[in-house]
Amino acid sequence: MKLYYAPGACSVGIHIILEEIGKPYELSLVALKEQAQTKPEYMAVNPKSKVPALDLGDGSRALTEFPAIAMYLGAANPEAGLLPKDPLGQARALEALDYITGTVHPHAFTRQFRPNVYSLREEDYPKVVEQAQANAAKFFGLVEKIWAGDTWILPQGYSVADAALFFVEYWHVRRVGQTLPPKLDAHLKAMLARPAVKRALEQEGLAA
Ligand SMILES: N[C@@H](CCC(=O)N[C@@H](CS)C(=O)NCC(=O)O)C(=O)O
Structure with missing residues (x-):
């Protein structure tokens, strides 16, 4: 799994969730100050030009939108206890x-x-x-x-x-x-x- 993030951006919340889960993941810096989010290389990952985006490493397109990424990580890692069960x-x-x-x-x-x-x-x-x-x-x-x-x-x-x-x-x-x-x-x-x-x-x- 790879998290596309920018230092201090909202993506830090997903970064925290990944650290709480404790499984291996990679970080990939998207330099918002240099408008890297609008460059073709990142647009191929997230055409919405935003961080966070999470590459699940399974060949599917990256997961975007903070709530979707957070809910997915919580549900996919029940042992981490980051999502209520009910x-x-x-x-x-x-x-x-x-x-x-x-x-x-x-x-x-x-x-x-x-x-x-x-x-x-x-x-x-x-x-x-x-x-x-x-x-x-x-x-x-x-x-x-x-x-x-x-x-x-x-x-x-x-x-x-x-x-x-x-x-x-x-x-x-x-x-x-x-x-x-x-x-x-x-x-x-x-x-x-x-x-x-x-x-x-x-x-x-x-x-x-
Ligand atoms: N709806 C998106 C919004 C994400 C968002 O606004 N990210 C900001 C950083 S905090 C961003 O990538 N801004 C770059 C831009 O708007 O060009 C989500 O919840 O994930």
Whole structure:
């Protein structure tokens, strides 16, 4: 298996899941800063020009979209215990993955980091960023309010959803310099204490 990733991108969540599973895998760097995601070599792997993408090594096309990759890795490696066993627990994991990757990631963070994606007018960028920061506060506030777990987001325990929550928390605190509500702040700290998270961050050259 080979993970296509960029240091510090959302792909770090899948990197963490692979480290938690502990089976051999390869990493392949996609230099987003150099627009490598738009070059023919990577477009042949993922025509959507995004990371993460996971080459399963079976000759099929690479698996894309964070929730799909996370659910696959959780289900294909039951011994790692990264996905609840019951259907409702699995649906709760997908519910969290979808909110984090489909709402929080684009509308709180892509808007902040790349306002040009959301407006053609440069003079609008500060407003786009301001709106994204307000979204971040609102989205994290909501996750805090509906938190049903203890240390981890699901009451069933640690899961692939925690690895997704980690990357947006990490961006908010370490990249933007903002603070998190108490349960999410404790979650970020608990994630940073996990050996798999430490290894993934170290391999990507990021501060633990
Ligand atoms: N829907 C995709 C989004 C992935 C995504 O936006 N990845 C960003 C990095 S965090 C990316 O590859 N950006 C490159 C680009 O948009 O050109 C998923 O959930 O996997």
